[in-house]
Amino acid sequence: MAGEVSLTTEQIAEIVREGVAQATSSTSVTDIVSAGSAFALVVLTAVLARYTWVLAKEARKTRESQTRPNVIVTAVHDENRPMIIQLVIRNIGHGLATNVTFETSRPLFIAYGLDEETGEEAKPIDRGPFTTGIPALGPGESRIISWGQPGGLLKMLGSSTITITCKYEFEGQLMPPNVCHVDIESFMGTVANDSIELRAVKALETIAKAKSKGA
Numbered sequence: 001m002a003g004e005v006s007l008t009t010e011q012i013a014e015i016v017r018e019g020v021a022q023a024t025s026s027t028s029v030t031d032i033v034s035a036g037s038a039f040a041l042v043v044l045t046a047v048l049a050r051y052t053w054v055l056a057k058e059a060r061k062t063r064e065s066q067t068r069p070n071v072i073v074t075a076v077h078d079e080n081r082p083m084i085i086q087l088v089i090r091n092i093g094h095g096l097a098t099n100v101t102f103e104t105s106r107p108l109f110i111a112y113g114l115d116e117e118t119g120e121e122a123k124p125i126d127r128g129p130f131t132t133g134i135p136a137l138g139p140g141e142s143r144i145i146s147w148g149q150p151g152g153l154l155k156m157l158g159s160s161t162i163t164i165t166c167k168y169e170f171e172g173q174l175m176p177p178n179v180c181h182v183d184i185e186s187f188m189g190t191v192a193n194d195s196i197e198l199r200a201v202k203a204l205e206t207i208a209k210a211k212s213k214g215a
Contacts, residue, residue: 068175069097071137071166075147075182083114083149085187089129089166090142097168097175100134105163111152122148122156137168153184 070093078084087108091097108130109122125131129143137143147153166178 067095069093069095069137069139069168069170070178071097071100071168072178073102073164073166073180073182075184075187077187078146085147085150085153085184087130087145087147087182088142089134089137089144091137091139094139095170096139097137097170098135100129100137100166100168102130102133103165103167104130108162109148109156110146111148111156113149113152113155115151122152150184150187154188157184159183159185 069091071089071091074088074090076086076088078086089100089102108125110125111122125145128145130145134143161181161183164180164182166180168175168177
């Protein structure tokens with residue numbers, strides 16, 4: 001009998017242990033699930049907050065880029081005088097640029113001549129926007145300087161490039177400078193046709209000269 005009672009007690013103890021274990025296991029799983037759900041919610045909230053912040057930042061950058069000025073310098077053919085190269089300062093942005101100044105990697109000169117042999121002596125650009133700056137330059141506005149002819153400029157510059165740094169302000173705040181590069185070598189061998197308006201003027205001049213000779 002004592003053995004039977006002992007066996008029954010062990011069975012009861014085992015049943016109790018299993019019940020406690022099941023209860024503990026059940027509670028642990030519930031806690032883990034709850035904690036996991038809470039953690040997932042926190043992570044999701046953080047991701048959404050980050051995504052919203054990125055969208056807001058990009059939207060702000062877009063608005064700023066649409067309202068800021070953007071001052072650059074380029075070298076171009078004169079449309080009415082194809083053999084003349086111009087330096088063009090232009091605000092290609094959408095805001096008013098103020099206190100515009102320029103720094104160049106070497107002094108700027110004006111040089112004429114159709115080839116290197118006939119190139120005239122270069123003269124320094126000592127007046128105008130490159131030396132005194134521009135108080136204000138509105139959207140789309142420009143300043144155009146006759147730089148010279150390919151031969152004279154090539155004699156002076158060769159294949160080197162001039163770096164021009166444009167500095168300016170917007171609403172009283174100094175903006176990141178634009179670094180531009182101009183050269184003459186890249187114009188060699190390119191087409192510089194007369195504009196339609198210039199060709200029409202030349203045609204009229206030719207007709208007028210022919211009539212005057214005929215008279």
